[in-house]
Amino acid sequence: MGHTQRCAPAPGGSAEDSIFADSNDRLRTRSIACLSCPGLSEGLCVTANERWLRDRKYNPLRACVDVINQFFYVPFIQMGQCVLEVGCGSRSPIREHCLKVKAHWEGVDIAPEYMGRRTIATRLESVERLSFPSEHFDLVIGSQTLEHWKETGCRPECGLYQVFRVTKVGGLVLLNVPIYLHGSREFIYEDYGRIARLFEPYAAHIDLVAFRKRHSPFAPLHFLARYAPLSKRSAYVLDIRCIRADHLVAPDVRPLRFARRWLRELMDHDADYLLFKALRKLRIGLIGR
Ligand SMILES: C[S@@+](CC[C@H](N)C(=O)[O-])C[C@H]1O[C@@H](n2cnc3c(N)ncnc32)[C@H](O)[C@@H]1O
DSSP states (O other): OOOOOOOOOOTTOOSTTOTTOSOSOSEEEEEEOGGGOHHHHHTHHHHHHHHHHHHSOSOTHHHHHHHIIIIIIGGGOOTTOEEEEETOTTOOHHHHHHHHHTOEEEEEESSSEETTEEOOOSEEOOGGGOOSOTTOEEEEEEESOGGGTGGGTOOHHHHHHHHHHTEEEEEEEEEEEEESSSSSHHHHTTOHHHHHHHHTTTEEEEEEEEESSSOTTSOOOOTTTTSGGGTTOOOEEEEEEEEEOSOOOOOOOOOOOOOSHHHHHHHHSOHHHHHHHHHHHHHHHHHOO
């Protein structure tokens, strides 16, 4: 810790919800209640919530991700900047905004397709092997991708080293993940200590901001309702906002050894969670939900 950096509040954000506002700590955690979130007044979340109540097919956490992109990432993007989106998938409001304000957008994804549609990536590669030069981007953004890196054979610490390497010193790295939903164990179990430790070697400042954790006026989302240890936990989105540190040290870890995804998951999760997941898959296969 020790290195403190001050950064302007997010353009458009209220003073209370400012990003990296005066703080003497390198790590800060807080949550933005739905009641005070700009997404509520825009109606985005209300519509998402209604769709969820109607057919349970649309995950309302998606609305949080849209709000985060629109109100908390986009305002940082200025004309002429270089922006990288990691795990960009097949649609990106960030890319659309970059086109509009004449910022340069690059996207990487490990897969050529996401949800049956071609990814919009400009380079098909894993974050673990980013082919861009060091300190190239003003901003690196990634929505709902970090929690999946282990599944695709990438150690998060190696992917994060690459993400910070290609970011300019003092530039922003903005990654959001779901909590209590799916992916690597630190995200399923809301392990802030472990999440922060992943970022600490590369970040001068880390801000962990929870969206929909204080979910009123909406009902809590218990996606893991049948998994006893987490059955009462409401899923939410964690936005991880970092400032790139001056000096980076490459992680001293071995690459993931297991070729098969299920073997990697076996190493990452507890037996009870794996059993729960297997039973859930079986249930979906048999009765469709
Ligand atoms: C849940 S999708 C999110 C896509 C997009 N960001 C969005 O919000 O719609 C996760 C994406 O991360 C990508 N991904 C997973 N592991 C990756 C890795 N190691 N390197 C690059 N992309 C990865 C997947 O292929 C997928 O497109």
